[in-house]
Amino acid sequence: MYSGDFAYYAPTSLGEMLTLLNNAKPEVKVLAGGQSLIPLLKLRLASPATLIDASQVPDLRMIADSGNTITLGAMTTYFQAIDSPLVQQRCPLIIQALRQVGDPQVRARGTIGGSLAHADPAGDLPAVAMALDAEIHAVSSNGERSIAAANFFTDVLTTALQPNEVLKSVSFTATDQPATGTAYVKHRHPASGYAVVGVAAVVRLGADGTCQEARVGITGAGAHAARARGVEQALAGKTLDEAALDAACASAADGLDLMSDTYASDEFRAHLTRVLAKRALAEAASRAHSQA
Amino acid sequence: MRQTIKLKVNGVERQDDVEPRMLLVHYLRDRLNLTGTHVGCDTGQCGACTVLLNGEAVKSCMVLAVQANGAEVSTVESLARGTEYHPVQQAFWDMHGLQCGFCTPGMMMAAVGLLKRNPNPTDDEIREQLEGNLCRCTGYQNIVAAVRSAAEKMQSTPAAAPVTAGASGE
Structure with a gap:
């Protein structure tokens, strides 16, 4: 199966890449790992005139400790993130989620930046970016700017990135503090493995065992990943027992623009969102207890 | 606009002009006649086209040939050394890890x-x-048994475990 024809460039520096992005014949797409884009090209759902391969740009490859956050370069593959001792120790939520992305062949090629920039409504990583309050660092020939995950995903396959911008790196809030636990739980589509609904949760407990902070990211349910702020607020100060989780998660699907398809109706997605939010929070709370 | 790519396939240096839209699997099969790599679904689902790219298993229908520029690729043809099977091949034989073989x-x-x-x-x-x-044939039982058997053999005799990317010739 062949895609339409396109011009292909593999710049070897960020400067060269940005120049190409400004000057190349539209429509231009940046090629990261290609595990979403290449299938789209083959199906001719995307037919860009120009493809800019980001794989030879050294500035897009890094894994760094940045204090309260860890920063992953856009071209970090899922396997590189999964194998990183820094990510394992400081952001185990990323590991738990990435182990559930696609299959091993996809995890060898797929990248952190590609996944976020592609913004598949059923992608796993966007929920994690939400729950870890990620900052997405974009660069253009005008300079750099950071976009909060909460403002990054704007619609199906659509982000706040401008046409002249490249996603350079992502900073995720580290969760290796005492009494803090995280979890990612998803309902896999039985054929594709994509998240029909996926929920990422972070829970931080106080000295008295009550919830000091909860952050919940949801993917799959609506057109793009979202925070469940209502759930988060309902849990503040509460002991995270069955009753408190039930009460808070009853509103987990509120305000979501729910999708509906032949596999899962909007009603079923709402149900999954409530159930999986509770499971993710319970798992995160149990980890937080064992870290106390 | 054709691009020149240089890569090492099963230990052999190759240089070719390809269209950017050519998939790695088509380059391997149609240009190099390495037809051991199969095209199954062509949509990234089935894994029949799996090869090693710089030592990692990838689906060659989801990689452009131009993306393999400068890389090392190993296909199924690289596994055997002459008439001696790789432990994974021998284990698929021994445990009957296949039916139709596709x-x-x-x-x-x-x-x-x-x-x-x-x-x-x-x-x-x-x-x-x-x-x-x-x-679609086996129900996976014998495939899992074959991988387990290969793992045991490769653990007990690590020397019998070749295949790093491009380690063996044609």
Whole structure:
């Protein structure tokens, strides 16, 4: 199966890449790992005139400790993130989620930046970016700017990135503090493995065992990943027992623009969102207890 | 606009002009006549086209040939050394890890990839890590048994475990 024809460039520096992005014949797409884009090209759902391969740009490859956050370069593959001792120790939520992305062949090629920039409504990583309050660092020939995950995903396959911008790196809030636990739980589509609904949760407990902070990211349910702020607020100060989780998660699907398809109706997605939010929070709370 | 690519396939240096839209699997099959790598679904689901790219198992229908510029590629043809089977091939033979054989090249390359990452996997881990490869004949039981058998053999005699990317010639 062949895609339409396109011009292909593999710049070897960020400067060269940005120049190409400004000057190349539209429509231009940046090629990261290609595990979403290449299938789209083959199906001719995307037919860009120009493809800019980001794989030879050294500035897009890094894994760094940045204090309260860890920063992953856009071209970090899922396997590189999964194998990183820094990510394992400081952001185990990323590991738990990435182990559930696609299959091993996809995890060898797929990248952190590609996944976020592609913004598949059923992608796993966007929920994690939400729950870890990620900052997405974009660069253009005008300079750099950071976009909060909460403002990054704007619609199906659509982000706040401008046409002249490249996603350079992502900073995720580290969760290796005492009494803090995280979890990612998803309902896999039985054929594709994509998240029909996926929920990422972070829970931080106080000295008295009550919830000091909860952050919940949801993917799959609506057109793009979202925070469940209502759930988060309902849990503040509460002991995270069955009753408190039930009460808070009853509103987990509120305000979501729910999708509906032949596999899962909007009603079923709402149900999954409530159930999986509770499971993710319970798992995160149990980890937080064992870290106390 | 054709591009020149240079890469090493099964240990042999290659240089070719390709269209940017040419998939790695078509380059391997149609240009190099390495037809052991199969095209199954052509949509990234089935894993029949799995090869090693710089030592990692990837689906060659989801990689452009131009993306393999400068890389090392190993196909199923690189596994045997002359008439001596690779432990993974021998294990698929011994445990009857196939029926029609269509998925087998991809299944074996995925197995080689997974054993590199996890040399001593449990049955659950084998099943989990072969989830990118579909087989419509076997029900997977004998495939899992074959990977387990290969792992045991490669653990007990590491010398019998060649296949780093491009280690063996044609």
